[in-house]
Amino acid sequence: MVIAICSSIFYICWLVGLLLRRYDILMFFQQDLSTATPVYWTCVAVIGLYSVSSLFGVVGSIAQNRKMIGIFKFMYWVMAIVLLCVSLAAWILMLVKRDSIVAGCNQYLQDISTSHSPYYTPVQLPNGAIFGKDDCEGAMKRVLIVGGVLVFIGNFLQIYFASAISAYADRLKRNNQHQKLRDLDDYPESKMAVY
Incomplete structure (x- = not known):
């Protein structure tokens, strides 16, 4: 449960930071914006998916739901x-x-x-x-x-x-x-x- 809570907090903060600082991040790669934009949105999608799976881990560990923990386990291994x-x-x-x-x-x-x-x-x-x-x-x-x-x-x-x-x-x-x-x-x- 501690791992799920920590990873949820970490990845949700990272996701919010990416979304709030979008223009700053994209301006850093201004010379090659056509490549940076898809890479940025891919990172947002992956981190968003992992944030949701971390929430599955938190809820699954509290409720001791095997399916939710199974999803969290699978996504954690994929991300690792x-x-x-x-x-x-x-x-x-x-x-x-x-x-x-x-x-x-x-x-x-x-x-x-x-x-x-x-x-x-x-x-x-x-x-x-x-x-x-x-x-x-x-x-x-x-x-x-x-x-x-x-x-x-x-x-x-x-x-x-x-x-x-x-x-x-x-x-x-x-x-x-x-x-x-x-x-x-x-x-x-x-x-x-x-x-």
Whole structure:
């Protein structure tokens, strides 16, 4: 029940945040909006579906409803596997494209610093240096390290929680299999006239 409540709160907040910050998120990908918009709505749909299944988990655990817990268990495993594949793929893609990402960062900094816009001034670090090439390399290294740790720890936790949900669903199934037989007096069609 704790896993269901925590995942419900987390994914509902994430869904609300995505919906409220839609324009901010899409403006970040302004150059390739034709690709970003379907990806955004796919994320909203998947997170919305998972939010609903988490609510099934909360209601199912309170009511001890096997079908609701079964739906929650199935969706949690699907999401754990999807997140494992997507996060590993994204992290590996960042490793493979590391040099081009750093080159893009450096090109962006060079383009901004050479433009004479009245709205932009170069970022100066506390020591007086301007954010430059080595900073892009260092930032990329930190993103890869933190991203790798988050990918592995996050996926381990997701699989652990999915296993705990499966164990609960199996225990609920075993406990509900041994119900008392109903009294035949409750079913009038079972009474036959004796001659």
